Amino acid sequence: MATENISTFPNGLAIDMEERANPLEDLDTVVALYQPRVFRFLLANLRDRDAAETLTQETFLRAWTARDSFREDCAVGTWLIRIALNLARDHTRTGRFRFWKNAAVHSVDAADVASFVPSSEVSSESRLIAQQQVAAIWQTVAGLSQRQRTIFLLRFLEEMDIPEIAATTGLPLGTVKSHLYRALNVVRAHHLNQAKEQK
Amino acid sequence: MNINQSPKIVPISSGHLTEVQFGELLDGTKDNVVNKTDRALSPAEEHLLTCAQCATELATLREALVLFREVSTAYAESELRNIPRVELPARRARMFTLRPAYFAAAAALLLASFIPIQMLHQRAQKAAQQAASATAATNFERYASESNEALLDDVNNAASASVPDSMQALADPMGTNDLSVQKSNQRKD
DSSP: OGGGGEEEOTTSOEEEOSOOOOGGGOHHHHHHHHHHHHHHHHHHHHOBHHHHHHHHHHHHHHHHHTGGGOOSSSOHHHHHHHHHHHHHHHHHHSHHHHHHHHHTSSBOOHHHHHTTSOTTSSSHHHHHHHHHHHHHHHHHHHTSOHHHHHHHHHHHTSOOOHHHHHHHHTOOHHHHHHHHHHHHHHHHHHHHHHHHHHO | OOTTTOSSOOOGGGTSOOHHHHHHHHHOOTTTSOOTTTSOOOHHHHHHHHOHHHHHHHHHHHHHHHHHHHHHHHHHHHHHHTSOOOOOHHHHHHHHHTHHHHHHHHHHHHHHHHHHHHHHHHHHHHHHHHHHHHHHHHHHHHHHHHHHHHHHHHHHHHHHSOOOGGGHHHHOTTOOOHHHHHHHHHHHO
């Protein structure tokens, strides 16, 4: 691996012969690969289409500007999500976000999301149940605290494992786990409640 | 407590999974994946084998979470289709770096539009000055010629005025006046 690229000179100086190209230099590829993922995370986190679009743009601009600081200690996707998360945090602190959140003008409707349940469900009844389940989870996640929501989405939307989430959020492993389990507990309670209502 | 009667989570002390156990199983990270061949079952996994209620609940919630991811992804993809592709930061960055050049170009353009106006203004001013000086010169010439004529008239008037008797001799110092010559001749005779 790394030893293949290292040549030892007679004076004993080891030099990395092959300068590893920064993957962020090929921005077209990075955008093509990661824009859907970054946008999906921001959309689910902020539940605001316009804000998600703007911050997705901003994420790639920041990544490009700071590409020299990318040390490949994590995957490009993880690094981009970390930038997006910081931007989302800054965004939610602004008064303008609170205003539009209250106005709910640009907010995503859970029913709209649920309508994307695949039509492969065996019957219209099971499809309807699936839609209700998704809408309920979407609404429940929206009601979580900012930190719980972020960790929940990183785990179940972005499919990151616990150490990756800890690296992305800068939180200790134990904190990540406890927030994740609390979030799951809330989702589980709502899920049970819904199941009871359906019966 | 019957799990169907309340949405509250039932602790393991009542015979079901705890919040943490449920979370660990639902989390499904590598360490939590049930793999009977590699390791012994955890107490939570053992409980699932005997408790259909917890097993069903876990399975349905896991399915719902998978569906949540699929649907959210599909929704985001559909929304992304209506959104223009991310503008290349390279181009934007280049635009930022070229911003001083844009300012310089704008300043040059402004200067270029200002200079002809200024030149036109100066030309008009010059023409006005020339016209004014020409008028002044004409006036001066007219005044000068008029004053010269007046002076000449005065001189002529003064020259043609009658000389008093007492000043007659001075008026004709060469003796061209016959009368005075005759008188002096008579006195000699």
